[in-house]
Amino acid sequence: MNRSLKQAIEPLYNKVRELSISWFRYLPVKKNKIVFIQANGGGYKCNLKYVAEEIIRQKLSYDLVWLVDFLNYDIPYPIRSAKFNRIKAIYELSTAHVIITNSKSLLPFKKKSSQKLIYIPHGQPGMKCAEGDALLPKQYVENSKRHSAMTDVFVSMGTYHTQVLKDTFWVPEHAEIWECGFPRNDQYYIDTTEKQKAIRKQLQIPEDIHIAFYAPTFRDNNNTSAYDLDMNRLLDTLEEKTGQKWIFFVTLHPNFKWFKHPPYHFSDRIRNMSDYTDIHELMLIADIAITDYSSTGLDFANTRRPVFLYASDIDEYTKMRGLKDMYYKLPFTLCRTNDEINNAVREFNANEYINRLENFQKEYGSVDDGHAAERFVKKISAIM
Secondary structure, X not given: OOHHHHHHHHHHHHHHHHHHHHHHHHOOOEEEEEEEEOOOOOOOOHHHHHHXXXXXXXXXXXXXXXXXXXXXXXXXXXXXXXXOOOHHHHHXXXXXXXXXXXXXXXXXXXXXXXXXXXXXXXXXXXXEOOHHHOXXXXXHHHHHHHHHHOOOEEEEOEHHHHHHHHHHOOOOOOOEEEEOOOHHHHHHHOOOHXXXXXXXXXXXXXXXXXXXXXXXXXXXXXXXXXXXXXXXXXXXXXHHHHOOEEEEEEOOOHHHHHHOOOOOOOOOOEEEOOOOOOHHHHHHHOOEEEEOOXXXXXXXXXXXXXXXXXXXXHHHHHHHOOEOHHHHHOOOEEXXXXXXXXXXXXXXXXXXXXXXXXXXXXXXXXXXXXXXXXHXXXXXXXXX
């Protein structure tokens, strides 16, 4: 469309869009429709992807709709897609029986009493502070409270997570908490040999190459000084310890990618995988994981492979965002310098790590066991 024509039409479109929120509230709910909202229009990934795959695997006759920022996202059949925050998306939301989201942002529709809004957190608790525990902008907190007030179901990882939700996510009295576990973690409990081979083939990674997965989270102050992990040095240490060839996969948090250029020099040894659709597929083929305050470490721990924490700015981060007490009970070695993480890798003892991991998981109370998606879809089926 001509740019000037688009600029002329856009204000009128936005006015009609706002009016449609009120108009569409009178449309009837379609009993078999489920709408998915991943990161306010993000791609096909995270827990919602694995819920949709389970629904499709069970051949349930539901109308599945995925709201997207860009219509060129690869959304598999039979899922339909609609552009987020457009009139079509408002229609889909207004007529859905169930809406499943992993974002706490406000949604552009008037929810009916016959509709169910289900919130699956995109991250596990236990690392950094979030929602009511964190120092967050006033407007975000107000929007999050409003989102919680209209939410009917919160999905939990287990006993510890349930308490965190009750304490900090403003769970209303009418809402349920489903201790289902996270569907995205099911793949760590089943034989995924063929899937791993397919991912490696797609990425052109030979079977004899070992992978270190690095996923640091963003900083609220957008400071890049904490991203000083010397990956070339650590690769040398890994190769010295194992006698195998290693490469790094680096995935930067979307908030970081939007505002800063990556502070790394990427190469064949250090690969920027930030734009890869599903980081949980990358973790599936990784041999170790390194993070700082991101819950990806807890997800990866389901593989029972090593996790290391590299947190060179931990004192500053604690003041800025805050860390949960559980962070200091994690079974992962906490390192503040490059010297410390290289020594931790050299001295790593697999048996000791597994013992720490098992003791932690008992206290953490996770219910992940490879059947989270089945449990979730069973509950959805009861609603539908």
